[in-house]
Amino acid sequence: MEIFYYLLFGGLGAVVAAVELSKNNKDRITTTPAFNSFKNNYLLVYSLMMVVETVDLDCIAEVDGIWCRLGIERTEAGDWLQGPYVYYLYSQYGFGKGEIGQLFIAGFGSSMLFGTIVGSLADKQGRKRACVTYCIAYILSCITKHSPQYKVLMLGRILGGIATSLLFSAFESWLVAEHNKRGFEQQWLSITFSKAIFFGNGLVAIISGLFGNLLVDTFALGPVAPFDAASCFLAIGMAIILSSWTENYGDPSESKDLLTQFRGAAVAIASDEKIALLGAIQSLFEGSMYTFVFLWTPALSPNDEDIPHGFIFATFMLASMMGSSLASRLMARSSLRVESYMQIVFAVSSVSLLLPIVTSFMVAPSKVKGGSISFAGCIQVVGFCAFEGCVGIFWPSIMKMRSQYIPEEARSTIMNFFRIPLNIFVCIVLYNVNAFPITVMFGMCSIFLFVACLLQRRLMVIAEKPKTQDWTSLKEKDTEADPLNI
Template identity: 45%
Template sequence: VSVLYCKKEMSDDATMAPTATGWSLYDKYLAVLLFAYGCVLFKQHVIDRPANTKKADNNGSAPGSIESTDDKSAPLFKRFQREFLVVFLTMMAADWMQGPYVYALYAHYGFSRTDNGILFIAGFGSSLVFGTWAGPIADSRGRKFACILYGITYTLSCMTKHFPDFTILMVGRLLGGVATSILWSSFESWMVSEHNSRGFGPNQLNSTFSQMTAFNGIVAIASGFVAQWAVDFVGHPVAPFDVSALCLVLGTGFIHFSWSENFGVQSKGVVAQMSDAARAVVQSPVIFLVGLQQALFEGAMYTFVFMWTPALQKDGVKIPHGLIFACFMIACSLGGTLFGLVAGLPAYRLLLFVYAGAAACMCVPMVTEEAGPIMGAFIAFELLVGLFWPAIGTLRSEQVPEHCRATVINLFRVPLNLIVCGVLYFQGSMDIGSVFRFCAAFHGLAVLASLALASFIGKGN
């Protein structure tokens, strides 16, 4: 579908026309990814499932399977997992739908590139300043409350997009920055707490993290097509934000009526909760190293999001953004699915390979300007991103205390946002290779943090 969708875009520019075989460079990458993804799914659902069933019949359970912890809890877990994923993916769809049309909407309203840059940095600045407090609010006031707050805040942000006024749009970006911080902390914290309180096992938690990443990539692609359809149908770039708001309302309603509440330390105030989390980070090298890895990797990752287009689009050559985005998201989904196959490996050891591989991928644009090798490196990086999300989620569930998990996650979004804002502020005065050099350096530092963490865990700390 992605190939057909992008044919017209590709045919508009001779440089992107298909080769004599009828396949462009990006078509070939997409075909390879789909084949690889199909092979992994075939192994997971056709080959491994009968083998696991046979082991379960002979030994009572299949090692590493969902049922291996508690056969009786498997149906209950499946229901819990399904209900959580439906809500989480609906909320993620609302976020994905907005991304491709933020700048298009601002351009439609006649704002300059400078204005766009100010609005964009305002979103990260809001996440840095105000979003940091989303964690302690979630831990002290309730994770369900925070998830509902995400829906309300992001819906209000969508509503501001109807007004071609810079001040109102700025308010919308500030609200969006707060909402993003809640999205990336409170939903995971609610799920992990609820998972543990219901007595489900670690293999089942790994399964949920794996499916969160795998399905998120698929939802991202689908959201892109829905957003494009909305724009074509309405004829205005504000349409995706209305569809996004609808998703947010539906997801928020489901949370309100179906989710139970859970807390960190309910008796403590927001400031006390933040103080406790900061004290835990300072006193525990393990928690500090987990958060440092998160900040370094995600800081480089968000920088990559803004730099892959200029890295591939040399000398004004048109590239099929939709097709490339589809490749990236399929690679990310493939990574999330692969995590389910290597979940027996400790998360901190797997992340060491993820960081080292990511550093190598970021070095490719520094040594070549050829689109083929760069695209291959970027796809490999997205596959590693797909491995990163469930692995870091598993590591946080193991090492970060339950009473302050959401707060700690948001606390380390401070250096993350500082990294992104700093690189974006100075990237105009740097060449593309230099920006990717910074990304490689951040991943290299994450490798060192991972090695230090492995040393602490190896000593039993």
């Protein structure tokens, strides 16, 4: 079966190369040198941040007798450099899987509790400052990995959760605001979004995994080495931000406290159906994606089959790169709306996650322990690659829709509001990862994605309707309802 992995990896690599090299003028957007310089600066910083993000992507952990992925793939997304060593490091310090599970949950809980606060501070105090704060918080989180003390490690996870909230709100908010402030065309945002996913969530992931393996295995520097390297990359990124980025704000009004800003963001979500639909779609898709990351390993090796986890992971990253490359071509067509093709993406992703259920009925399960991947496993790998391709399309496309529908004044606040149900879901799944059969979990994900497809259809229908209220009118209405600003 080893030839299967090479054929799949080579085939996907060829497709990615073909898609990139076959782009014609219709698939490309003509830009200016000023925009290209701005875009490349952001892509460099974003790639450096994605090398080190803190949600333990590739950490394979033994939980209740099975091997499952404890980590988030993109979207909490990142930790390409150090992810494979987080669980291993904690176990080397002598902690059991129960204590390690609490550390992981603490990171997501921290992101949930503090996310809206740091998002609002980013809108009010400045997005550049928030990006610098992310770098500092995560460097401190990396430093805590040198301590074997459980409380210190817990502090590191909390800092990491706060940093995650900043990464996935402040950076995008800064980009959109700065893009508009410099007078670049709105359509050019899609180029930056798709390239960020292609490089930051694809190519950088593969390279970082190899680099982390080099540090730990080849140079024998120990499992803390990737965290030290992560700190260096963060310091480089922070230096670039400080030296080349300008500050921008959401609503810098001094009279608006955090509570009022939270309420204003909540009113915006409740009063604009497009924003509410966007938040629901994002939560449903990312929740399904996170569950997939937890479960793909046991799904492919139910009888302890010997599967090359790293090679399969690299194949998934190639599939994601293919998706982001396709997304750039789709978004380059002015006649094709994001709201339209995303319905198909959600439908395909829903079907792809049904394959573990389908194969369980159509292919007799093997009772032989060990060995190579089964025929059913091969079918599932192909389906999972299709899902990863959908993930690659999803990220730049959801970024594009967020730039269109979320008001600038509270962009970071609203984006972190979207992450509250997301982090609750992740904590529940982490805590009950073995409470249900794998087929039930995949079936739940498929239903979530089908619902996302229906909601996307609704979003497309109302997307052309004029706004009934803008952010200014919402603020005025909120002030009238509460003139004392209490």
